[in-house]
Amino acid sequence: MAIFGTFFQSGKTVVNLDSLTFESQMKSENDSVLLDVRTEDEFYEERIPNSKLINLMDPEFQTKISNLDKSKSYYVYCRSGNRSYHAGNMMMKMGFEKVYNLASGIIGWHGETESE
Numbered sequence: 172m173a174i175f176g177t178f179f180q181s182g183k184t185v186v187n188l189d190s191l192t193f194e195s196q197m198k199s200e201n202d203s204v205l206l207d208v209r210t211e212d213e214f215y216e217e218r219i220p221n222s223k224l225i226n227l228m229d230p231e232f233q234t235k236i237s238n239l240d241k242s243k244s245y246y247v248y249c250r251s252g253n254r255s256y257h258a259g260n261m262m263m264k265m266g267f268e269k270v271y272n273l274a275s276g277i278i279g280w281h282g283e284t285e286s287e
Contacts, residue, residue: 185247185259187274190281193246196271203244208232208258209277213250215287219280227254233261241267248273248280 188196197203207214208227218224225235227249236258239245245267249255252274259270273280 183263185256185263185270185272187252187256187272190273190275190279193248193271193273194282197244197246200244202242203246204239206245206247206255206258207249208247208255209249217277217284217286219248219277220283220285222248227258232258233265236262237265239267241265244269244271246271246273249276251276251278 197205205219205222207218207222207224209224210226210228211224214222214224225232229235245259245262247255247259247262247270249258252272253276255276256272256274259272262270277284
């Protein structure tokens with residue numbers, strides 16, 4: 172019981188959002204960053220416009236993330252929502268306060284996309 176109490180008191184986790192909420196909330200914030208944590212190939216194949224790519228599988232991922240402004244809101248996505256959820260939780264542990272995960276990933280995205 173004490174383990175769960177400690178986790179819920181101190182353990183913040185990324186907030187999962189559906190596609191419509193993710194898009195409307197992101198657009199309503201002036202200082203938000205859209206972060207794609209997929210591979211470079213996936214990013215160039217299809218992405219949400221204005222995304223910043225930081226590949227979760229890159230050995231420098233934590234270093235690159237640590238250089239971001241922790242005061243901003245981060246909207247994180249991947250293909251299915253799994254990698255971005257883990258990346259978001261890593262960000263929360265690093266001191267980011269506002270991290271939101273596209274729970275369905277880009278495969279459940281209903282908004283605009285672009286490709287190379």
